[in-house]
Amino acid sequence: MARKIIQINKNPVYEIGMITTVFSKDTEFYGDLSFKKSLQINGYMEGEISSDGFLVVGEGAVVKANIRAKTVIISGEVRGNIEAVDRLEIQTGGKLYGNIRTSKLKIADGVVFEGKCEMIREYEKTDRGQKAEKVKADTAS
Numbered sequence: 784m785a786r787k788i789i790q791i792n793k794n795p796v797y798e799i800g801m802i803t804t805v806f807s808k809d810t811e812f813y814g815d816l817s818f819k820k821s822l823q824i825n826g827y828m829e830g831e832i833s834s835d836g837f838l839v840v841g842e843g844a845v846v847k848a849n850i851r852a853k854t855v856i857i858s859g860e861v862r863g864n865i866e867a868v869d870r871l872e873i874q875t876g877g878k879l880y881g882n883i884r885t886s887k888l889k890i891a892d893g894v895v896f897e898g899k900c901e902m903i904r905e906y907e908k909t910d911r912g913q914k915a916e917k918v919k920a921d922t923a924s
Contacts, residue, residue: 802839816848824859842876849881864898 787803803820806812810826825841830848832838837854840846844859855867857877864869865879870887872880878895886903890896 808843840877 800825801821802865804822805816806822806824807824808825810824812824812826812828812920813830815831815833816822816828818836819834820836821838822834822836823839823841824840824843824844824846824873827881828846828848830847832848832850832852834852836852837856838850838852839856840859840861842858844906846859847862849863849865850861851866851868853867853869855865856872856874858874860878862880864881865883865885867883867885868906870889871885872882872889873894873896874890875891875893877891880895880897882897882898883900884903888900888902
């Protein structure tokens with residue numbers, strides 16, 4: 784599991800990288816949110832989330848949004864569908880009410896998950912990979 788390993792300047796650092804932005808427990812955000820690097824939400828968020836980086840939904844956080852990101856780590860509550868291109872982790876105490884699409888999935892003990900899960904293959908991560916797989920299929924026919 785991606786666990787918090789150290790803390791610098793109050794921004795957590797995980798095995799997959801440092802959190803560049805943190806929404807505190809007092810933060811409420813409504814609307815569409817996109818970011819490039821990393822974000823940890825510890826408060827309330829409602830809308831849509833899109834990122835090429837990674838998202839951490841902290842303990843006690845509530846997120847009502849469809850999420851598309853490279854990596855998603857959930858310790859709080861998420862209500863919405865998630866597409867985690869690289870991987871999704873639901874840590875102890877995490878709650879997810881929605882469907883999952885990911886290539887790697889880790890679910891800890893004590894998790895609530897209500898929804899469907901679709902595992903995607905490596906070649907489905909990029910359009911180039913999809914085109915390459917289609918070419919292989921066409922040449923095999």
